[in-house]
Amino acid sequence: MTAVDESLVRSPLSPPPDLPGGTDPGGTRVHDIDARRWRLLRERAARSGVGTDALVAAVFADTLRLWAKGPEFSLACRIADGPGGFVEIPSAGLSFADRAGALHAALDTVEPAPAEVERPFLVGPDASATGRVRLACAYDTTADGLRLRWEAAADAFPSGLLDAAFAAFTALVDRLADDEAAWREHRPATLPDADRALVDAVNDTDAEVPGDLLHEIVARRAAERPHAEAVVDGRRRLSYGELASYANRIGRFLRGAGVRPGQLVGVVMEKGWEQYAAVYGILTSGAAYLPVDAGVPAQRLARLLRRGEVRHVLTQSALAAELDWPDGVTVHAVDRDFEAGDDSPLPSVQRQTDLAYVIWTSGSTGDPKGVMVDHRGVVNLITDVNSRFGVGERDRIFGISGLHFDASVYDVFGVLAAGGTVVLPDPFERARPDEWTERVRAEGVTLWNSVPAIMETVVGQAEIRDDRPLASLRLAVLSGDWIPLTLPDRLRAQAPDVSVVGSGGPSETICWSVFYRIGDVDPAWTSIPYGKPISNQRYLIVDEELRRRPVWAHGQMAVVSDVGLARGYLADPAHTAARFVTLPETGERAYLTGDLGRYRSDGNIEILGREDHQVKIQGYRIELGEIEAALREQPGVTAAVVVAPASERGMRRLRAYVVGEAGLDPRRLRAGLREVLPSYMVPASVEVLEALPLTRNGKVDRRALASGAVPAATREEPEPVPARTPATPLESVVCALMGDILGGEVVEPSANFLRLGGDSLSGARLAFALRETLGVEVPLRTVFDNPVVADLAAAVAAIPEGGAEAVATAELLVAMSEEE
Numbered sequence: 001m002t003a004v005d006e007s008l009v010r011s012p013l014s015p016p017p018d019l020p021g022g023t024d025p026g027g028t029r030v031h032d033i034d035a036r037r038w039r040l041l042r043e044r045a046a047r048s049g050v051g052t053d054a055l056v057a058a059v060f061a062d063t064l065r066l067w068a069k070g071p072e073f074s075l076a077c078r079i080a081d082g083p084g085g086f087v088e089i090p091s092a093g094l095s096f097a098d099r100a101g102a103l104h105a106a107l108d109t110v111e112p113a114p115a116e117v118e119r120p121f122l123v124g125p126d127a128s129a130t131g132r133v134r135l136a137c138a139y140d141t142t143a144d145g146l147r148l149r150w151e152a153a154a155d156a157f158p159s160g161l162l163d164a165a166f167a168a169f170t171a172l173v174d175r176l177a178d179d180e181a182a183w184r185e186h187r188p189a190t191l192p193d194a195d196r197a198l199v200d201a202v203n204d205t206d207a208e209v210p211g212d213l214l215h216e217i218v219a220r221r222a223a224e225r226p227h228a229e230a231v232v233d234g235r236r237r238l239s240y241g242e243l244a245s246y247a248n249r250i251g252r253f254l255r256g257a258g259v260r261p262g263q264l265v266g267v268v269m270e271k272g273w274e275q276y277a278a279v280y281g282i283l284t285s286g287a288a289y290l291p292v293d294a295g296v297p298a299q300r301l302a303r304l305l306r307r308g309e310v311r312h313v314l315t316q317s318a319l320a321a322e323l324d325w326p327d328g329v330t331v332h333a334v335d336r337d338f339e340a341g342d343d344s345p346l347p348s349v350q351r352q353t354d355l356a357y358v359i360w361t362s363g364s365t366g367d368p369k370g371v372m373v374d375h376r377g378v379v380n381l382i383t384d385v386n387s388r389f390g391v392g393e394r395d396r397i398f399g400i401s402g403l404h405f406d407a408s409v410y411d412v413f414g415v416l417a418a419g420g421t422v423v424l425p426d427p428f429e430r431a432r433p434d435e436w437t438e439r440v441r442a443e444g445v446t447l448w449n450s451v452p453a454i455m456e457t458v459v460g461q462a463e464i465r466d467d468r469p470l471a472s473l474r475l476a477v478l479s480g481d482w483i484p485l486t487l488p489d490r491l492r493a494q495a496p497d498v499s500v501v502g503s504g505g506p507s508e509t510i511c512w513s514v515f516y517r518i519g520d521v522d523p524a525w526t527s528i529p530y531g532k533p534i535s536n537q538r539y540l541i542v543d544e545e546l547r548r549r550p551v552w553a554h555g556q557m558a559v560v561s562d563v564g565l566a567r568g569y570l571a572d573p574a575h576t577a578a579r580f581v582t583l584p585e586t587g588e589r590a591y592l593t594g595d596l597g598r599y600r601s602d603g604n605i606e607i608l609g610r611e612d613h614q615v616k617i618q619g620y621r622i623e624l625g626e627i628e629a630a631l632r633e634q635p636g637v638t639a640a641v642v643v644a645p646a647s648e649r650g651m652r653r654l655r656a657y658v659v660g661e662a663g664l665d666p667r668r669l670r671a672g673l674r675e676v677l678p679s680y681m682v683p684a685s686v687e688v689l690e691a692l693p694l695t696r697n698g699k700v701d702r703r704a705l706a707s708g709a710v711p712a713a714t715r716e717e718p719e720p721v722p723a724r725t726p727a728t729p730l731e732s733v734v735c736a737l738m739g740d741i742l743g744g745e746v747v748e749p750s751a752n753f754l755r756l757g758g759d760s761l762s763g764a765r766l767a768f769a770l771r772e773t774l775g776v777e778v779p780l781r782t783v784f785d786n787p788v789v790a791d792l793a794a795a796v797a798a799i800p801e802g803g804a805e806a807v808a809t810a811e812l813l814v815a816m817s818e819e820e
Contacts, residue, residue: 013088016075016120017068019134020552020598022158029150029162031170037177038145044176044183048097052139053079054104056148057123058096059176060137061089061103062189063169064121067161067553071544077107078124085110096176097183127151135162137169148173158552160601164192168550187547195550195599199540202603207535209380209563213348214356215251215283217379217417219244228393230416231273232443233424238273240419243280245343250281250334252342254312257330261350264290264358266305266313267403268323270427274334275403278314279357279412281338283375284346288355290370291403294319295429296678302326304360308370308570352376358570359406361507362614362622362681366629370570371406371507380563381510382414384535388515389475389499393419397447398440400425400454407480409511410449420447431760433461433780441469448476452483455491457764457780462494464777470495479503479512483528488518502528504607505537506621508566508579508591509559513537516604530597530605536563539605540590541598546583551599554608558583558590565591613702615644615652627656627673627681634672636661639692642683645706653742653757656683657692657705664688684742684757725749729814730774730807731793737769738789753787774809776802 033041045055057077065071071091087110090102120134127136134156138149148170152162172189175182182188218230218240226241259265265282267289269275282289290308292301294315305313305326313325317333325331332338356375360368385391397415399422401407415422423443425436437458439445448455455478462470473495478487479502488500505513516531533539540548541555549555559565560583568576583590596608613624624642631640637660644652658664666686673682693701726732731749739747741762753763763783770778776799786792797803 013074013086014072016118017064017073018070019064019067020158020161020554021156022161022552023155024152024157024159024162026152026154026156026162029152029166031148031166031173032142032144033146033148033173033177035145037174038141040177041146041173044180045100048101048183050097050100050104051107052141052146053077053107053124054100056137056139057087057107058100058103059169059172060121060123062096062099062172062187063165065089065091066168066189066191066550067165069554076119076122077110078122078127079107079110093186095184095186096188158601161552164195164550167192167194187545191548191550196548198551198601198603199548199599202532202599203538203540203560205533205535205537207380207384209376209536210383211352212379213283213350213352213375214378214413214417215247215280216348217413218280219247219284219345221416221419225393225419228419229421231276231422231424233271233273234426236273238276240416243276244345246277246334246338247280247284248343248346249338249341250277250314251284251286251346253332253338254282254285254287255346255349257312259285259287259312261286261288261354263287264308264310264355266308266310266329267291268294268301268313268315268319269334269403270294270316270319271399271402271424272316272427273424274314274316276412276416276422277334277338279403281334282314283356284348286349286354289357291357291359291408293402293404293678294323297675298324299676300678304368305329307367308358350375352379355567357409359404359507361406362626363575366626366633368626369572369575372567372570373409373507373510374567377510377564377566378409378413380536381512381534382410382417385410385414385512386418388534389501391415391418391420391447395420395446396423396443397421397449398423398425398436398443398445400436400450406507406511407449407451410477415447429760430784431457431764431780433457433764437461437465437469440472441467444472446472446474448473450478451480452478452487453481453761453765456484456487456768457761459487459490459494460764460768460771461780463490464771464779468494470498473498475499475501477501477503477512477515479505483518485521485525485528488521488528502531504530505559506591506593506595508593509537509561510564510566513559513564514539514605527607529600530607532604533559534564537561540583541605542583542592546581546590546592547585549598551601554596554598557593557595557597557605557607559593560586560588560590562589565589622654622681624654627654627677627683630673630676631656631658631669633676634669636664637669641692641700641702641705643702643706653762654681654683655705656686657689658686659689659692680759727790728793728807728810730797730810731790732814733773733810734770734789734793734796737773738766741766741769747789749788749790749793751789753783753789753792755787758787770796770806773813774802774806776806 074086074088077087087106090099118132122133123137125139127138134153136151140147150166222240222244228240229237230240230243231238265287267278279289292304313329313331314334315331317336320331320333352375356373356378358370358372360370363369395415397411399411401411423445474497476498483502491500500518502516502518503512514531514533516529538560540558542558543549543555568580579592581590594610594612597605600606615622627642628640631637637658639659642656644654646652669686693704726735726749735747742756764780767778767780767783778796782795786795797807
């Protein structure tokens with residue numbers, strides 16, 4: 001037997017295995033090992049110096065590890081000649097024989113466990129699932145062999161998990177008896193056949209991908225219906241024929257300027273028809289487009305264009321004169337420079353596997369990552385979506401997502417490929433639900449694609465109207481963030497014929513890679529299921545060794561595809577290699593999303609959060625490390641941590657904590673960040689600390705920072721104001737609601753919603769919360785016109801229809817809270 005490393009038995013012990021909970025009725029499961037197998041097991045165990053107690057405990061532990069959140073845990077063991085106690089289960093780098101041997105040694109020295117200590121998982125000859133035991137594994141020797149028995153408490157596991165786990169347990173016992181080599185394996189336990197079959201069936205997504213290039217598809221639509229509307233904004237109704245003419249003129253010019261396949265041409269624009277002319281013109285030239293938000297700081301604009309090696313930028317004439325353009329870039333205004341010229345069709349010069357676009361996504365090291373996507377991946381997406389949802393010539397989509405945001409990919413290519421129309425909102429900095437709702441009604445929009453928070457604002461606006469302005473919607477795809485459980489039914493109440501679909505998928509998997517049609521929402525759900533993969537995408541849940549996990553087990557989502565994955569990150573081989581990996585079991589290329597999830601027994605994926613410091617703010621994927629890096633570059637800062645706690649309503653708010661030289665001014669730090677980061681990445685607050693709080697392991701205690709439990713913090717507000725208590729019950733209610741929306745912030749009557757980090761989406765949620773709580777319709781404009789709590793309360797009280805009732809309701813609510 002291999003010598004046992006004393007470090008395998010650690011103190012203090014790890015917690016018990018963290019397994020999924022549920023409503024399974026529990027009960028007893030029995031497996032008999034015949035005399036032949038029992039003899040073989042004893043012989044093999046004896047050669048490894050392992051007794052029956054340790055053998056059964058090791059098999060039980062290996063089985064639980066298939067479903068446990070982490071590989072390290074302890075079990076309660078009740079051995080034959082003593083009361084037993086807790087024992088650490090060894091895992092890393094050992095064969096099964098070594099693990100069983102370590103357990104054998106540990107059982108000889110185990111201390112009895114106090115009676116009051118939880119024993120959720122118990123193994124031994126007389127183990128029983130009584131009291132607080134969730135699952136017990138017992139064994140009895142018989143004249144005919146060995147009997148193994150599981151006893152499970154009721155309502156302790158998800159439906160089906162116990163049957164699958166017991167099948168894996170018995171299969172491992174039989175394999176250890178039949179195959180000597182299994183004792184030398186690192187992971188002899190295998191997935192249950194039923195679980196593997198379920199996940200394989202869900203991922204049976206192979207489908208043919210048309211061989212088109214993206215601009216060729218729209219060129220065909222233009223030839224078929226040149227006068228049909230392609231893009232509509234507040235200034236122009238652009239036909240397919242006109243779009244094709246612009247694309248050919250722009251494409252011919254860029255090709256003549258030396259642009260070639262694989263090169264990037266920048267698109268820096270506000271919302272408008274010009275964006276579509278630019279994108280299709282760039283693709284027609286053979287190049288790929290690199291969209292950058294026109295509102296980013298000049299330093300960031302220059303850095304992103306420089307990293308993309310951009311020599312030509314397409315923009316709008318107003319921005320061409322307004323923005324501070326970096327040296328070495330030639331700027332062309334689509335609405336000025338391409339109104340005339342040869343618009344005859346151009347032959348394509350790129351292949352389907354050449355770049356179509358690069359979209360920047362936040363990077364943990366301080367620099368954004370450029371996600372490189374080819375034509376084939378996008379063609380796969382739009383082919384699936386248009387077929388799945390029957391998208392056609394009569395459909396009109398509301399293109400609200402920014403071109404620099406990956407949700408825009410379907411807006412740009414999907415509906416136009418089907419011959420439909422894109423309806424664009426006017427350029428905006430804040431949510432304009434009143435204008436958007438009216439545009440949906442006036443244009444007869446049928447398709448919607450946005451983050452859930454934006455749909456919330458639009459539904460809230462529709463709910464205060466009597467004419468059901470959203471009634472024309474037949475499909476709404478909500479992606480990029482958690483979907484509030486009440487939102488689907490609220491939307492269906494406004495648009496009776498709408499199909500509400502949840503979707504997701506990081507930029508690296510091209511816009512959408514999973515779908516879930518949302519029907520009745522189970523009140524017991526904590527979130528809307530993530531869904532099932534689309535054509536040519538496969539979703540696996542993997543552990544820390546990138547091996548598949550069974551149904552209900554938590555793990556990281558890994559997306560496998562020969563078609564639907566990005567090519568990697570622009571000029572960033574290190575990050576590409578870290579995220580685009582080869583799975584050890586199959587040798588397939590996969591993208592590690594960083595999202596945690598699990599497969600449910602119905603084949604749908606449930607998303608559970610993140611394994612890193614990445615968050616979603618207003619639908620944007622943000623690496624907190626990028627903001628931290630920008631803070632550390634500010635003068636006087638030596639350390640920085642950013643957190644994004646969520647309120648009970650799911651609203652996240654960025655908070656920054658810094659350590660550095662004396663006299664650091666949070667106002668100057670935030671101003672410095674605004675020079676290098678887009679507005680949605682600038683923290684709402686900055687606190688200067690004497691030192692960052694640490695955990696017992698010496699790591700930064702992010703949980704303490706997120707909860708606000710930071711001792712010795714010196715906070716400097718942007719504009720200090722005298723504190724005072726609410727003067728009226730209505731002010732108290734507004735303070736409470738505003739604080740909840742902003743992530744549990746303590747808000748005083750003199751606080752300013754905008755200075756506390758309120759934005760268009762949180763403002764819309766505040767307006768909705770006021771309506772739900774006080775029963776009065778509060779327009780979003782009222783919130784932004786009156787950002788100070790006291791002013792907002794006064795404005796609510798002055799609303800002609802409902803203001804007096806709101807005051808009375810607030811008085812009642814405050815009186816009830818005081819009684820409690």
